[in-house]
Amino acid sequence: xxxxxxxxxxxxxxxxxxxxxxxxxxxxxxxxxxxxxxxxxxxxxxxxxxxxxxxxxxxxxxxxxxxxxxxxxxxxxxxxxxxxxxxxxxxxxxxxxxxxxxxxxxxxxxxxxxxxxxxxxxxxxxxxxxxxxxxxxxxxxxxxxxxxxxxxxxxxxxxxxxxxxxxxxxxxxxxxxxxxxxxxxxxxxxxxxxxxxxxxxxxxxxxxxxxxxxxxxxxxxxxxxxxxxxxxxxxxxxxxxxxxxxxxxxxxxxxxxxxxxxxxxxxxxxxxxxxxxxxxxxxxxxxxxxxxxxxxxxxxxxxxxxxxxxxxxxxxxxxxxxxxxxxxxxxxxxxxxxxxxxxxxxxxxxxxxxxxxxxxxxxxxxxxxxxxxxxxxxxxxxxxxxxxxxxxxxxxxxxxxxxxxxxxxxxxxxxxxxxxxxxxxxxxxxxxxxxxxxxxxxxxxxxxxxxxxxxxxxxxxxxxxxxxxxxxxxxxxxxxxxxxxxxxxxxxxxxxxxxxxxxxxxxxxxxxxxxxxxxxxxxxxxxxxxxx
Amino acid sequence: xxxxxxxxxxxxxxxxxxxxxxxxxxxxxxxxxxxxxxxxxxxxxxxxxxxxxxxxxxxxxxxxxxxxxxxxxxxxxxxxxxxxxxxxxxxxxxxxxxxxxxxxxxxxxxxxxxxxxxxxxxxxxxxxxxxxxxxxxxxxxxxxxxxx
Numbered sequence: 001x002x003x004x005x006x007x008x009x010x011x012x013x014x015x016x017x018x019x020x021x022x023x024x025x026x027x028x029x030x031x032x033x034x035x036x037x038x039x040x041x042x043x044x045x046x047x048x049x050x051x052x053x054x055x056x057x058x059x060x061x062x063x064x065x066x067x068x069x070x071x072x073x074x075x076x077x078x079x080x081x082x083x084x085x086x087x088x089x090x091x092x093x094x095x096x097x098x099x100x101x102x103x104x105x106x107x108x109x110x111x112x113x114x115x116x117x118x119x120x121x122x123x124x125x126x127x128x129x130x131x132x133x134x135x136x137x138x139x140x141x142x143x144x145x146x147x148x149x150x151x152x153x154x155x156x157x158x159x160x161x162x163x164x165x166x167x168x169x170x171x172x173x174x175x176x177x178x179x180x181x182x183x184x185x186x187x188x189x190x191x192x193x194x195x196x197x198x199x200x201x202x203x204x205x206x207x208x209x210x211x212x213x214x215x216x217x218x219x220x221x222x223x224x225x226x227x228x229x230x231x232x233x234x235x236x237x238x239x240x241x242x243x244x245x246x247x248x249x250x251x252x253x254x255x256x257x258x259x260x261x262x263x264x265x266x267x268x269x270x271x272x273x274x275x276x277x278x279x280x281x282x283x284x285x286x287x288x289x290x291x292x293x294x295x296x297x298x299x300x301x302x303x304x305x306x307x308x309x310x311x312x313x314x315x316x317x318x319x320x321x322x323x324x325x326x327x328x329x330x331x332x333x334x335x336x337x338x339x340x341x342x343x344x345x346x347x348x349x350x351x352x353x354x355x356x357x358x359x360x361x362x363x364x365x366x367x368x369x370x371x372x373x374x375x376x377x378x379x380x381x382x383x384x385x386x387x388x389x390x391x392x393x394x395x396x397x398x399x400x401x402x403x404x405x406x407x408x409x410x411x412x413x414x415x416x417x418x419x420x421x422x423x424x425x426x427x428x429x430x431x432x433x434x435x436x437x438x439x440x441x442x443x444x445x446x447x448x449x450x451x452x453x454x455x456x457x458x459x460x461x462x463x464x465x466x467x468x469x470x471x472x473x474x475x476x477x478x479x480x481x482x483x484x485x486x487x488x489x490x491x492x493x494x495x496x497x498x499x500x501x502x503x504x505x506x507x508x509x510x511x512x513x514x515x516x517x518x519x520x521x522x523x524x525x526x527x528x529x530x531x532x
Numbered sequence: 533x534x535x536x537x538x539x540x541x542x543x544x545x546x547x548x549x550x551x552x553x554x555x556x557x558x559x560x561x562x563x564x565x566x567x568x569x570x571x572x573x574x575x576x577x578x579x580x581x582x583x584x585x586x587x588x589x590x591x592x593x594x595x596x597x598x599x600x601x602x603x604x605x606x607x608x609x610x611x612x613x614x615x616x617x618x619x620x621x622x623x624x625x626x627x628x629x630x631x632x633x634x635x636x637x638x639x640x641x642x643x644x645x646x647x648x649x650x651x652x653x654x655x656x657x658x659x660x661x662x663x664x665x666x667x668x669x670x671x672x673x674x675x676x677x678x679x680x
Contacts, residue, residue: 046652053577053632067580106677113677123679143666147674161661169665179669198655208652323656336677357644358635362628365553372553372616373609377560384644 005031005229008250008264010236010279012036013091014509015496015516016270017215017223018134022520024226026527031262032228033252035235036070036088039206039216046200046208052356059205061095061460063087070233072412072419074274076462079423081305083274083462089232090216092272096463097204098212099327099350099507100140100183102131102514105150106336107504110397114337114344116428117397120501121473121482122518124150130517131510137222138213138513139191142183148332156188159197162320165328168351168388171447178333182350183510185213186325192218199324202356234260237416238283239267239492245287246531247492253414266523266530268493270516273303273465276498277404278419280469293469293486293494298479300405300468302398304503307425308461309392309433311440313449314383321354321385328353334439335505343431347505349440350391360384369451388449391458392436395505396429398467425457433457464508469498483526484519490531495519538575538582542589544601547571549592550630552612562643565634574633584625591615591622 006028009016020032045054056065061084063071070087086095105124110117131152141156158181161169165181172179186203187194197211210217224230233255240261242248249263269276277300283292291299320328331349338346354360361380364370370379396402402423410418425433437454444452472478475487480499486492495516497508504511523530538546551566563570578585592600595611603611615623634640638648647654 044652046650048650049636049648050577050632051650052636056628056632057580104676105679109679113679145670147669147672148676150674150676160658161663161665162658163661166661166665169662173665173668178672178675180666198653199658200651200655202651209655320658322651324658332676336675357641357646358632361631361635365627365631366624372612373555376554377557377562381560381644 002260002262004263004265005029006264007031007266007268008033008262009268009270010250011091011270011272011275011496012089012215012220012230013270013272013496014093014215014512016268017090017219018137018513018516019268019270019495019520020228021137021219021223021226022517023523024223024228026524027227030228031264032230033234033236033250033262034089034230034232037232038089039094041208041210044206044208046202051202052358055205055359059095061204069413072416073410074418075407075410075420079421079462080425080459081307081423081457081462082460083421083465084460085272085274085465088216089220089230090214092463093214093509094206094216095204096509097326098185100138100185100510101330101348101506102149102152103504103506103508103511104335107502110345110502116344117502118472118477121471127511127514127518130514130521134510134513134517138185138218139187139194140183140185141188143181146180148178148180148335154183156191159184159186159188159325159327162324162328162353163318164320164351164353164388167315167317167319167447168329171443172331174446175442177331179329179331182327182330184325184327186327187211187213197325201322201324201353203325203327235412235414235416236279237414239279239292240283241285241287241292241489245489247489257414266491266493268495270496273468273497274404274419274421276494276496277468278406281406282417288488293479293488293492295488296476296479298400298470298477301400301403302467302470303402303404303421303423304396304398304464304466304500305423305462306393306464306503306505307396307429307433308458309394309437309454309456310389310458311392311437311444311452311454312387312389313444313447313452314386315388315447315449316386318385319354319387321387322356324353326352326355334436341435343428343435345395345397345428345432345505347392347394347432347436349436350393352389352391354385354387357384360387367453383451388444388447390440390443392433392440393505393507394429394432394436395503397426398470398502399426404468464497464503466497466500466503466508469494470501471499472501483522493519493523538586541599542586543575545589545592545599546585548601548608549612550574552608553627553630554634560643562640563637565630570633570637573637574629577633578629581625581629584622585629588622588626591618
């Protein structure tokens with residue numbers, strides 16, 4: 001069972017799946033170890049009337065609440081933003097909202113353009129063909145022609161504007177601000193065996209229709225058909241190294257919790273911006289006493305989250321409410337640096353539809369908008385289905401004190417030390433959020449919204465786990481080189497959001513996957529000299 | 533290990549409080565959250581939140597000076613209002629459970645004009661909306677920041 005493989009990939013989520021598929025055409029023996037299992041659409045929350053409650057149970061976004069056997073605990077007490085993820089085949093793409101913007105060209109050159117952080121060693125132009133390839137594999141929907149982006153094609157038409165999108169669009173036109181239908185990977189027509197979206201209204205905790213592109217239904221069927229082996233319920237404890245300092249395999253616990261060793265010629269880590277540093281820091285040896293690939297001391301540092309702030313209010317006319325995907329339209333009006341502001345970089349505004357009726361009840365009660373007792377029904381019925389929500393996806397700059405370390409006490413069920421998160425929102429980002437909240441209030445006011453309130457930051461919003469094993473040309477200032485190979489261990493690659501040098505101000509999955517495909521392409525092009 | 537079974541006193545207090553959070557309404561022809569079916573659903577659903585619910589009920593009992601359910605109606609209102617004003621995670625979790633169960637009851641959903649069914653497989657209809665609004669944005673020249 002555990003014969004040596006050519007390539008061992010750890011993690012089957014957004015990046016691991018893309019790399020596995022891309023490398024499959026080399027005909028190398030490729031194995032992926034995934035700590036979770038295959039998910040079944042028939043088990044997803046939208047199949048039941050308790051679908052809203054599942055967000056607080058088996059489909060909670062936080063692993064600390066969800067506590068599935070595949071999950072590992074995370075000590076995020078020292079962070080205002082809590083980590084959210086999912087551990088299964090497809091990783092967190094099973095439980096994301098499928099918002100699919102690309103990073104902008106300026107995001108790769110923030111040092112050159114704005115004098116902060118660092119430039120990436122690669123840029124938008126380098127990634128463009130991989131964005132395109134990934135768009136085809138994941139199946140993007142949207143509308144070409146957004147003036148906020150370089151031209152790019154989309155595979156399917158956009159999601160409907162609906163009542164909510166129309167209301168926001170009219171408001172944004174009044175203000176003279178940009179808006180555009182969001183790029184998503186929700187199928188709006190039949191696409192590569194996926195059924196089109198039927199507006200279940202509950203995309204994040206997995207799509208029962210299968211319209212949402214999670215990699216278990218996009219990349220993985222293709223990768224497996226091409227010969228990649230995917231071994232589930234296998235949690236990797238550490239990457240091992242030989243006397244030559246090269247990675248020679250991993251120790252993992254199999255589905256029966258039995259310790260196993262898997263030998264490999266090449267190890268590719270795709271465990272996300274928290275799981276990857278956790279694994280590297282747990283992989284200590286005489287040669288690497290501070291964790292694998294950590295000669296720079298930067299493994300786990302520079303964690304970026306995109307501090308998410310939500311502004312919401314209620315309008316008189318009925319909106320889409322619980323119907324339709326949350327995704328709707330975005331605005332990039334304030335994305336690029338404007339020297340007249342007191343911050344650099346920017347943010348993306350995302351306008352969402354409503355939420356399940358029961359969730360709206362919970363939120364309005366918690367916000368004090370709906371009383372207990374006799375006034376409950378009148379108050380709630382005046383609000384339900386009338387919500388407008390603006391999400392601010394803000395750029396946070398890399399700061400070394402924002403980091404992932406190993407918790408000295410907390411362990412997962414296999415006894416592996418758990419990650420500990422320490423994070424504070426930086427000054428630049430706080431000034432950015434001040435500005436963003438003011439603009440979102442402008443929008444709410446122009447829309448005639450009442451009961452406007454702000455959640456800053458949204459606590460359970462740590463979806464975007466970036467920067468903790470950054471790429472760069474300088475081994476003292478980065479963990480991997482410009483094509484994903486560890487500076488320290490020449491047969492070790494990292495392909496997930498950990499390698500981001502800066503985070504931009506948009507959801508990162510599209511870029512994570514484009515980077516993963518780029519690294520896979522580099523591996524293929526350099527096979528003869530891969531370890532030089 | 534969490535003992536997921538509430539005591540009879542805790543159940544009586546919880547039912548009483550649930551009915552105060554969401555009372556029945558003749559105006560909307562809906563039951564309260566203390567309705568037999570809704571409350572049974574609630575008891576079956578608390579699961580991993582039992583510790584928080586139990587903590588909230590303990591705080592309620594402390595304020596009541598004994599059984600909350602045994603208080604007269606006026607005193608119950610005072611105690612419940614005090615508990616809500618104090619807030620805290622346990623009460624938030626209790627209230628969340630009450631509302632999640634209440635707003636999936638078929639009678640309640642129908643009263644809101646909604647179908648009492650899961651989202652899948654029926655889905656929902658969302659209108660395309662007014663795409664002509666995009667004409668104004670289409671005229672805007674590209675404004676992404678070019679990189680040398």
